[in-house]
Amino acid sequence: MEQIPPSAASGTDAIFEIQRESRRLKDLVTNSQERALHVNSIRIEGVEHTRRSVVEALVKPILESQNLGDIVAESREACQRLGRLGVFRDVGVTLDTPTDSFGASGELVDVVLTVKEGPRFYARTGADFSNYDTTTNVTTKISNALGAGECLEANASYAVQPSVALNESAAAFTSETGSYFQVLCSKPLIPTPTFKRPNRADPDARIEFAAYSTNRNMLLHMSHEEQAKGLAARYKTADPYYGSHEFAYDVAWRHLHNVAQDGSWSVRQDAGHTLKSAISHIYSRDHRNDPMLPTAGSYVRTREELSGLGGDVKFVKGEAEGQWAFSLGNGFTLATSIRGGLVLPLLGQRTRVNDRFLFGGPNSIRGFRQSGIGPMDKKDAIGGDAYWGAGLSLFTPLPYLVDKPMKGHFFVNSGTLVPINTGDTVQQNAQRLIASPSVSAGLGLAVRFSILRLEMNYCLPLAAGMTDRIKPGFQFGIGISYM
Numbered sequence: 001m002e003q004i005p006p007s008a009a010s011g012t013d014a015i016f017e018i019q020r021e022s023r024r025l026k027d028l029v030t031n032s033q034e035r036a037l038h039v040n041s042i043r044i045e046g047v048e049h050t051r052r053s054v055v056e057a058l059v060k061p062i063l064e065s066q067n068l069g070d071i072v073a074e075s076r077e078a079c080q081r082l083g084r085l086g087v088f089r090d091v092g093v094t095l096d097t098p099t100d101s102f103g104a105s106g107e108l109v110d111v112v113l114t115v116k117e118g119p120r121f122y123a124r125t126g127a128d129f130s131n132y133d134t135t136t137n138v139t140t141k142i143s144n145a146l147g148a149g150e151c152l153e154a155n156a157s158y159a160v161q162p163s164v165a166l167n168e169s170a171a172a173f174t175s176e177t178g179s180y181f182q183v184l185c186s187k188p189l190i191p192t193p194t195f196k197r198p199n200r201a202d203p204d205a206r207i208e209f210a211a212y213s214t215n216r217n218m219l220l221h222m223s224h225e226e227q228a229k230g231l232a233a234r235y236k237t238a239d240p241y242y243g244s245h246e247f248a249y250d251v252a253w254r255h256l257h258n259v260a261q262d263g264s265w266s267v268r269q270d271a272g273h274t275l276k277s278a279i280s281h282i283y284s285r286d287h288r289n290d291p292m293l294p295t296a297g298s299y300v301r302t303r304e305e306l307s308g309l310g311g312d313v314k315f316v317k318g319e320a321e322g323q324w325a326f327s328l329g330n331g332f333t334l335a336t337s338i339r340g341g342l343v344l345p346l347l348g349q350r351t352r353v354n355d356r357f358l359f360g361g362p363n364s365i366r367g368f369r370q371s372g373i374g375p376m377d378k379k380d381a382i383g384g385d386a387y388w389g390a391g392l393s394l395f396t397p398l399p400y401l402v403d404k405p406m407k408g409h410f411f412v413n414s415g416t417l418v419p420i421n422t423g424d425t426v427q428q429n430a431q432r433l434i435a436s437p438s439v440s441a442g443l444g445l446a447v448r449f450s451i452l453r454l455e456m457n458y459c460l461p462l463a464a465g466m467t468d469r470i471k472p473g474f475q476f477g478i479g480i481s482y483m
Contacts, residue, residue, distance in 0.1 A: 037068045040098045040108035046115040050087055051147040055115075057190045057201040058082055062111055071095070075111055082115060085188060085203040086151065087144045089118035120144055149188040149203065156181050159216075178216040185209050204238035221371040221381040223263030224271065226354055227255040243285030243300070251277045251311070256354060264377035270352045278307035292480070293395070293407065293448040294325040295333045307355075314346040315355060321481075331397030333407075337483040339364070340388040344420065356383030359417040360438075360468070362477030364389055366413050367440030367459030372469035374417030381469075386433050389415030391483040395446060405448035409457065413483065414439045416465075439463040454478055 039062055044055055059078040065071040079091045096110040122141040137157035145152050159178040186208040190201045210232045217225050230252030238244040256271045281304050288297035300322045308314035319341035326334045345351050358381060359365065360373030371381040396408035414437045420429050444457030455477040461470040 036066065037071060037107050037109055039063050039065055039071060039111055041110050043096075043110060043112045044115065045112065046117070048117055049120065049144055049147055050117065050149070054085075054148050054188075054190050055082070058085065058203060059111075059113060060201075068109075071109065071111065075113075078113070081201070081203050082113070085149045087117055087149055088115045090114075090116040118143065148190065151184075151186045153184045153186075154182070155184075178214065180212070180214045182210055182212040202237070204236070204244075206236050208232070208234040208236065210234070219260065221358070221369070222353065223260035223267050223378075223380050224256055225258040227257065228252050230276075243283055246280075246282040248280045248282075249278070249309075250280065251275070254354065262378065264380040264382065266377040266382040267353055267380050270354065274313050274352070275311035276307055276313040277309045277311040278305050278313075279309065280305040288323070288325060290448070292451075292453045293405065293446060294323070294335065295327050295395075296325055298325075299323040308346055313352065313355065314349050315343055315351060316346060317341070317343040317355070319357075321483075323483075331402060333395040335391075335393045335395065337391045337393075338389070339415075339483060340386075342386045342420075344385070345422075351385055353380075353382050356385060357387050357417060358383050359387050359389065359415060362455065362457070362475050363479045363481065364391075364413070364483045365415050365438055365440060366411060366442060366457055366475060366477070367461040367471060368438065368464070369469040369471045372471070373415065373438050373465070374467065375419055376467040376469075384417035385420035386429070387415065387417040388433065389413070389483055393482075407446045407448075408443070409446040409455065410443045411457070412439070412441045436465060437463065438465055438468055452478060452480055453482060455482070 058081045062074045065074050075093045082091045092114045094112045098110050124139045139155040142152040157180045188203050189205045213229045215227045232250040234248040236246045254274045284301040286299045288294035302320045305317040321339040323337040341357050358371040360368040361370035374384040391413045394410040416437045439462040442457045442459040447454045459475050
């Protein structure tokens with residue numbers, strides 16, 4: 001019979017002993033979670049500029065704990081709330097035994113929260129990307145200005161969008177430029193804690209006040225520029241599971257000006273000044289595992305707007321979009337997206353070109369020019385009152401690039417943008433909306449970056465309306481949200 005060397009036997013015994021000790025500690029922790037334990041005090045260390053009343057409101061729910069498991073869970077949630085306040089760079093928690101560890105109510109424990117505040121002054125220059133613009137920007141920010149998580153922010157940006165010009169005989173490419181300036185003040189709504197009124201303060205509930213000025217050059221697809229100056233008040237909430245809400249009131253003076261000599265009558269009749277006063281609501285919920293190139297999860301966003309609380313622009317507007325991604329295994333992902341919107345004038349008015357929807361382009365219906373789907377007047381894309389769009393994409397792994405943020409891309413897109421004729425019935429308008437959709441298909445590459453997605457596709461328009469502007473062949477897209 002083979003003899004086990006003494007050294008090997010002792011090593012085996014040591015492994016068994018480690019496993020037994022690990023199981024014992026695991027059982028001890030599990031059994032201790034239900035042990036009656038109360039919080040004697042909460043000590044907060046490292047607070048310099050933040051008001052203690054704000055921090056106390058965020059950590060007070062720890063006092064309601066009845067056992068060790070509750071204390072650990074509430075302490076973890078308190079650390080997360082402190083982190084979401086946007087003031088602290090590091091947050092840690094430890095449990096300590098007070099001098100008198102036993103009392104009438106059972107065992108007591110001290111909770112010690114250690115925080116480190118981040119810098120209060122911040123400045124940044126850089127570039128951001130959206131569905132339609134590449135933007136260079138400058139941002140300055142003062143965080144925790146008054147000690148309660150307030151934020152004072154000023155930013156300026158300049159937007160450029162390379163694309164094909166309206167007058168293709170004059171130049172191959174042009175650029176749409178615009179500027180944006182904003183001063184914003186935001187504050188979390190955190191009540192002062194009281195022992196008579198328990199509360200669970202929410203650092204994600206914030207109010208914002210903003211003043212802004214924008215100027216957009218629309219000459220890529222419309223013959224004018226638009227300037228807007230406005231004030232806005234917003235209330236925001238956020239929840240990682242249920243989604244975020246934003247309620248806003250916005251009043252803006254708008255000026256549609258600098259109409260080109262060959263501009264259409266649709267643009268000319270809406271030129272001049274308007275005052276828009278509107279309330280709006282935005283809901284969004286993002287459960288995707290990656291917002292740029294998801295392989296699983298869902299995303300939903302809705303927006304409703306009512307304009308006409310004063311001013312001379314009156315309409316009701318709604319828009320919704322959703323995306324669902326499914327992993328097929330072996331690096332293959334199927335993603336489907338839908339979008340839709342409707343705007344209706346109120347009190348006998350008609351919709352204006354700067355309030356209608358624009359549709360089409362590399363981030364929505366690929367294979368068509370930017371805003372190239374829907375009604376046209378001469379060379380102007382004058383927008384529509386109702387639209388829908390749908391997309392189906394298959395993302396595939398690439399040979400030798402399986403671990404890279406790059407996928408092969410096969411897609412089919414379809415959608416329609418139409419005006420609403422108030423003299424027609426609902427059925428007639430709905431029939432016109434779904435009767436003859438624009439359709440495209442193609443293949444290409446999708447590359448994920450940290451803040452955007454780049455697509456390089458070969459597009460083939462399969463069906464187009466009489467006024468649509470198609471763009472067969474290669475098309476590049478840069479943005480955050482794709483269909």
